[in-house]
Amino acid sequence: MxxxxxENYQQRLLALGKRLTGDVSGLADEALRKTGGEASGNLSNxxxxxxxxxxxxxxxxxxxxxxxxEGRQLEEIAAALERVxxxxxxxxxxxxxxxxxxxxxxxxxxxxxxxxxxxxxxxEPRADNLGEL
Numbered sequence: 001m002x003x004x005x006x007e008n009y010q011q012r013l014l015a016l017g018k019r020l021t022g023d024v025s026g027l028a029d030e031a032l033r034k035t036g037g038e039a040s041g042n043l044s045n046x047x048x049x050x051x052x053x054x055x056x057x058x059x060x061x062x063x064x065x066x067x068x069x070e071g072r073q074l075e076e077i078a079a080a081l082e083r084v085x086x087x088x089x090x091x092x093x094x095x096x097x098x099x100x101x102x103x104x105x106x107x108x109x110x111x112x113x114x115x116x117x118x119x120x121x122x123x124e125p126r127a128d129n130l131g132e133l
Contacts (some may be wrong), residue, residue: 001089002097009080013080016076016077017074020074020077090104092112092116094115099113100114
């Protein structure tokens with residue numbers, strides 16, 4: 001990989017990290033907002049209807065899930081920036097071969113080529129398989 005290409009990926013990673021940091025900040029504010037009465041303008045903190053409470057709970061869980069996912073992406077971006085600094089960016093951590101540019105363009109923080117990523121996913125336990133461990 002040329003130095004110009006490396007700098008281009010570094011700039012893309014920094015921009016993506018900056019955007020996600022803003023998203024995470026907004027999601028954190030959303031996840032920590034009050035639900036129920038005070039948030040809707042009622043004097044009582046008790047929701048008017050159980051369905052409202054269920055909706056608030058669902059929205060909060062969804063926001064927390066998105067926050068966790070974006071937090072993991074930020075960690076992967078930081079790791080990719082470290083690989084740029086160490087001049088190992090674009091090298092698969094599974095097989096040691098160069099990761100194709102198309103993959104890096106689609107997922108600039110990836111650690112693996114497509115084949116190694118598939119193997120890694122096949123080896124990881126899934127939530128629906130946890131009972132079989």
